[in-house]
Amino acid sequence: MAQRWSLFRRPRGQAEWLAAALVAVAAVVLAVRMVTAVGETLLRGWPVVAVVAAAAAGIVVRRALRTAAQRRRAARRVAALRITLAQFDAMDDEEFEYALRDLLIRDGWSARKVGQGGDQAADVIGQHPHHGRIVVQAKHTRVGGKVGSSVMYQVNGTAGPVHGADHAVVVTNGAFTHNAKQWGERHHVRWVDRDQLLRWAEHGTALQELLRLSARSRRTPRRRMVA
Structure with a gap:
């Protein structure tokens, strides 16, 4: 070996x-x-x-x-942030929606612009720690233009069922017809016309104070529809 x-x-x-x-x-x-x-x-x-x-x-x-x-x-x-009525009048529809979003953010809402084709009557959606969810439908008009009741019907039909909103608001730089105001008040669809927009955007009054929104609105959000 x-x-x-x-x-x-x-x-x-x-x-x-x-x-x-x-x-x-x-x-x-x-x-x-x-x-x-x-x-x-x-x-x-x-x-x-x-x-x-x-x-x-x-x-x-x-x-x-x-x-x-x-x-x-x-x-x-x-x-x-302060926006004058003259500035609003000079905006186009999309700029108007972004301006309303920024005002909500100023007032303590976590807001985003969602308005586009098929938005189901919601241009801006915001969330507040005390006031819940808000859906804003923006209606930019020519000076002297009026928003009718049909807009109120649309917002009322989608704000709760589709978007789960506690508050539904229609905002315009113009005015609302008498019927639109009455119908909105009966069905808890809030409205902000030119005079109120002045107080909100230019004078700095928070939207929740302007509309006297309580902690969670009287409007009880309905269950969202399942697509």
Whole structure:
């Protein structure tokens, strides 16, 4: 059977033991020198590391402060939002819807514009922590234009069943017919005409104060229809 050779074997004789000891000592010395060199490099370079870390932290802090400042400026702009009747009259339908959305946001509602083809009588939908959900139908008209009862019928038929609204409101820069106002009041479809729009948008009265919306309206939201 062939003899198996090992790469390492025990030293034989005094000379081999002495050589092995010298190699071991050299390895230990080399390892100590390497560790010392790494430590010295770190000690010499720690100011650079500290500067880099401080710079990175400074960038993060500056960005956070800038973001917070931008949010505060945006909040102040929203809180100070005022829109005149002349500005409303100069808008197109879509601009009018966005303006009403912004006014709701100013008044503490989480609002979004949803008006488009097939919107089912909802142009803006808002949510308030105390007043629930509101559906706004925007009717931008020429000066002196009037909104009739048919709009009230449409909003009443979809605000609760389709959109789950606690409040349904029709807003115009014009006026409402007498029948539209009466029908809306009977069926809890609120309306904001030109005079009320002036108080809301230009004078800064919050919509919930203008319409005297209680915490969750008397209007009981009906169950949404399943498509």
